Amino acid sequence: MPDFTIREYAFISGAYEGCPTSSLDHAYIPEKAFEHLCKLSATFSKYGTKVFELAGRRKLKLDQYVGVIETPCGTRIEILPKHVELSGENDQAVILEERKLLQKMLIVSMHLPYREAGSANLNRFKNQPLHEWIITQFLVSFERLVQCGLRFDYNRVQEEQKFLRGQLQHVKYMRQSPAKKHIFPIEHDVYELNRPENRLIRTALEMVCKKTNDANNWKLAQELRLMTSEIPRSQKIQQDFRQWQSGRLLALYEEIKPWTELILGEYLPVSTHGNWRGMSLLFPMEKLFENYVAYHLRRNLILWNVKTQISSQHICFYEEQPIFRLRPDIHIQHKETNQIIVLDTKWKLINQNDRTGRFGLKDGDIQQMFAYSHYYLQHSSQVILIYPQVKHFDNELEFKFNVECDKALLRAIPFHLDEPQKILDYLLD
Secondary structure, three states, X not given: OOEEEEEOOOEEEEOOOOOOOOOOOEEEEOHHHHHHHHHHHHHHHHOOOOOEEEOOOOEEEEOOEEEEEEOOOOOXXXXXXXXXXXXXXXXHHHHHHHHHHHHHHHHHHOOOOOOOOOHHHHHHHHHOOHHHXXXXXXXXXXXXXXXHOOOOEEEEEEEEEOOOOOEEOHHHHHHOOHHHOOOEEEEEEEEEOOOHHHHHHHHHHHHHHHHXXXXXXXXXXXXXXXXXXXXXXXXXXXXXXXXXXXXXXXXXXXXXXXXXXXXXXXXXXXXXXXXXOOOOEEEEHHHHHHHHHHHHXXXXXXXXXXXXXXXXXXXXXXXXXXXEEEOOOEEEEXXXXXXXXXXXEOXXXXXXXXXXXXXXXXXXXXXXXXXXXXXHHOOOOOEEEEEEOEOOEOOOEEEEOOOOOOOXXXXXXXXXXXXXXXXXXXXXX
């Protein structure tokens, strides 16, 4: 089955005879795959999650989720962020740029231990679809782990042998018939690779061998498969993840754990209760962008304390109990002057030249920022909306709230995704 690459807010339709060629904004997938997505959409809607929505009888429209969806028939759909404008001439360059952006955001948001394997492989990594990139990082980490040495563990074994080893189980032995007196029920410890961490990695490797279409990944996966053939697969994945240990002796396993979780984990908005999952990974772009901005603020604002998702204020009281919590995305406070700035991130493309459309800003976002200004700052400082920088939004917009205090300002500032340190020019001016 072919793979499809689309972007946020794209349309997905079932293929039919004479249908147009698939593009980044509209994919025509096999009928079985389309039916599966319709069922998946109904599951998501049941739990209040908006990933797809019907846009007609035979069409689905994507929302702000990115990642990979694999269907039972083998169709794989890669969903990329929508940030670069299409020129109609070089869609492949747009795909590469959006993949690179998504990889950077995932590394930051999920605290993934990412290493490039050298400049020779740099372009190959960037050209890979998301699922192949994740597989590559997993295999590189696993290869490094095998080279450094896998950890063994003692496991208690109960068996019957013709010789004594370890501890004899006297009760069982006494109950045996005289014909089996030469057989000893024993219990002893075996020093082997069968431990939760290794079982999970081995299970992820088996999935990788089935899912990868990249020749280099397949070759490395088969080599690792032969080298670790004595490790059994995990029969209880969630339980083994809970038993995954950390510490000095298992420091080498910290690098591969996030990649193993991505391959074996359930990175869909809601559980589908044991239905087909394939290698499906979906991430909300709003959250990825928020984590990406917060990460770079922490790195660059040395004199500020940066916190995310604080919720110390409420907008109402009911029977003397606070209700309706206010939760700004980012809260920064200067370590010396105690100046506070409240920021909210919005993954949306706005236009600084569109005055008639109020620049593309939403009433709800402005009202939300007014509430933050009132309850967190008493209108004594500024609140900031952060949007991704695009061609039509590369300068800040400044508004004054309709209150008496002159410091009650609302600013909308662009965040340069490739040069995040530029945000300091707006915050520290």
